[in-house]
Structures are given as structure tokens and as C-alpha cells.
Amino acid sequence: MLAKAPRGTRDILPGEVEKWLALENIFRNLCEKFNYREIRTPIFEHTELFSRSVGEDTDIVGKEMYTFSDKGKRSLTLRPEGTASTVRAFLEHKMYAQAQPTRLFYFGPMFRYDRPQAGRYRQFHQLGAEAFGSASPEMDAEMITLAMDFFHGAGLKQLSLEINSVGCPQCRPAYREEIRKTLEQNRIDLCPDCQSRFDTNPLRILDCKEEGCREINLQAPEIFDHLCSYCVQHFEDVLYYLKLLDISCRVNSKLVRGLDYYTNTAFEIVDTGLGSQNSLGGGGRYDGLVETCGGSPTPGVGFAIGVERVLLSLEQQNIQLEFEEEPRIFVATLGPKASTRGLQLVMELRRRGIAAEKDYLDRSLKAQMKQADRVGASRVLILGEEELEKGRVVLRDMVKGDQKEVELEIIIDMLSNVH
């Protein structure tokens, strides 16, 4: 147990970390172009922040939160998603008093207690963005474009963008009632989950995957017939702008996201070839959330993307992320004097910005050469007692396989110029 990461968590090892950095860089650069600024919020928050904003009746709050109380008896929760914290920070630091809209992005670990499976972890990582202060459908379109540009920047193809409108507090209650009315006589045929959803959140019945529920859902009223005129217009505008910006999408009137705070736009990006957990990201508009968290009414939109799933999708589609490997110099030495001089040499190289290393295990020259090969050294400096006496060093090119003697004094400058 001591040497085992907890269930649903894992180490990101050297060799894989490079991919994470590459994705982070793609996202950071993109966000900069869109004028979004990075925010880093705590990894845990007051439990109430999540239960209030995400919604008491959601699966996340109901059964997936890592909640604990600290020594001061405060109930705290490891964040299961990023939007709530961002909203909290927006309010706490009165960002609404600055130039609007406020555009923010984040990157970091999230936590949900769930059975792990392919593409699902208890600690997973999301990169996401939020924009406060604009209810314009242009903002929705911008947000979706940012997400899609990220996927394209990472090299992903074959993604499907699904979009829907879930209405607003003006029209949703009536629609909710409409669903209840039409499904009432079939209520006992719904799955147990949907039976309780009937009371708590009948919209969620619509995207239930149970065969029986799906059949019953055929007679459910279409949401588009029940949106208020504002919501209809907003949705149509979003679709219009997306088309204008060359973002293709598929309207899915059954799409209902698992968080309660969404209003109007809801969207999800899925990789159809991925497997069971094929949702790479999702988001939507949440015009009531800031108010729910104690602020004055402020519209907002955002999305979150699952890093592990993006990585999985890249792997499955055989797409390599680009990252440069720095050429490396290995200093091989023979004898204690040369070893000491070699240590100086290595440090000088490093201070000149050249990646370098030497052997500390007192290994034979042969073993040092082997090691040089393994760490991917492009060149090896061989320094023995003989060379040391002559004030020279052997410079070996590991790719070509040839070598020559060079003055020890000029070797650093020489290599600095090459690199």
C-alpha cells in the first residue's frame, strides 16, 4: 500500500509530462490570442460553494465529492470542477468592477469519487475558460471557437460538437411542467433514476441512456417549442455566429448537461471513436450562477476540457505532439583527476545553457559510453589522464561516430557556438 498511488490517481512520468506541457502550451498561447488571462484558484473550497452552484440534485454533489472537515470543523471539498471557484474568485476580487467582460482561463486537477475506467480518474485534469459580463451570443460563439481551436491546435480530428439550448428561468419551469405532464402516465415505466429525476430535474430524463426511458422520451415535448422568444433568438444567433466562424456543429435537443447552472447554450465535444468515456469537453452559458453565488446578476459562459481524454484521443488517433529534445553532451572521464575536471566542465557547459551530464557511479569508459548513448547525447567529451596532461579533450560525435582532439581551453566556446 505504501508504494501504490491511491485508486483513480496516477503519476505522470518523465516522457509523458512532455505531452502535458505541450498541451498546456497550446492552450496558453491560444488563450493569449483570445485575450484570456490565467487564474489559479485553490484546490479545495467551502463545500457549500459547490453544492449551491453545481446543484444539490446533481450526481457530482450527490455522490462524487471528496468532502472532509478540517481541524476547525469547516466542511471543505476538493474541487470537482473549475467554474464555481472561478465565479467565487470573480466575486471575491470584485473583478466586475474592472473592464468587462472578464476573460479567464485555468488549468489544474479536479476530483470526483467515481469508479475508475478508461478515460476516467478520481483525480483528473481540466483546462477551461470562463467569460463574465456579456450575455451576447457572440461571446458563446467565441467560447466555443476557443475550445474547438484548441482541439485543432492539438491535432485532433473527427470531433463532433453537439449543441443545445436548455432555456432560462423564464421558460424552463413551464417546459419542465410540460415534460412532467406528458410523461406522467409512463412514470412507473421509467428507470429508478428517472423516477426521482421526475421530481428533481425532469430535463435529465431526456438524455437518459436506458432503452425504456429513450422510448418513452420519444413522446416528450421538444424544447425548441417551449423556449421563450429571447432564448430562441439567442440560440439562433449562436448557431449563426458559429457558422460564420466556420465551426460546424450538430444540434442535439436531448443534450442536457449534468450541472444545474446552465442556461441557454449547452455544448459538448465528443470523440466518436474513443470508447465509453468519449466526452472530451463541454460547457455552456450560466447567466444565473454569479447571482446564485451572492453577486449581482452577471451573465457568464465557459467550458472545460479533460486533459487525460485529449491525450487518450491523440494516442488512439496516433497523433504525436511536437516537442523539441535538447541536444545533450556527455562528459566521460577516466581517473579521479579527470573526473574532477570533468565535473567542472559539465557545470561550465550547463551555465552556458548547454545540457550536459557526467557519470557519478565510477563506471568504466565503456559503461559511460553506453550511458551516453542511452541518454541520447549527441556528443561525448572524453577526458582521460592522458588528455588532461596535454590540456586536450576528445570530442566524439555520437551520430557520425567520428572523433577528434580539441584544446581543453577552447572546447566550451566551441560547443557554445555550435549549439
Add this chain to the structure above:
RNA sequence: GUGAGUGUAGCUCAGGUGGUUAGAGCACCAGAUUGUGGCUCUGGGGGCCGUGGGUUCGAGUCCCAUCACUCACCCCA
């Protein structure tokens, strides 16, 4: 929370119907010229056979439990 599958060396896996000191490939270390990597050859170190219990003269192998991993359901990223 529910279901199915799998746990043997660092990794990938062999080990018919229970029978002596548990194997291979790769990896690792050393050697094949007293100072030179990749290829080859030789040798070497490494295994509470997931854990606990049971059946048996005898269990890696059979039974039970437990834990872990994997996949799926649910839900989501």
C-alpha cells in the same frame, strides 16, 4: 453503487487434468584488448507466483474470502 474479466521477475508473458531447486524474451549489471556507445556472443543479479484462509502427503495450479487492476453500467472530463 452494480456487473464481468485479470493478478507469476522492472516490462510482456509461458507454466495440459495439483508432484522435486518456477521459466522465456526484453530490460538491467559484468565480461569478450590494459581507454570508446549502437550489432553480436558469454555470464550474472533479480520472483512472500496480489494477500489471507481452506482442501491435500503435496497448491503457481483446486475452493472460499479479500484487495488491486482493467473494462462496462451509471455519470461525466
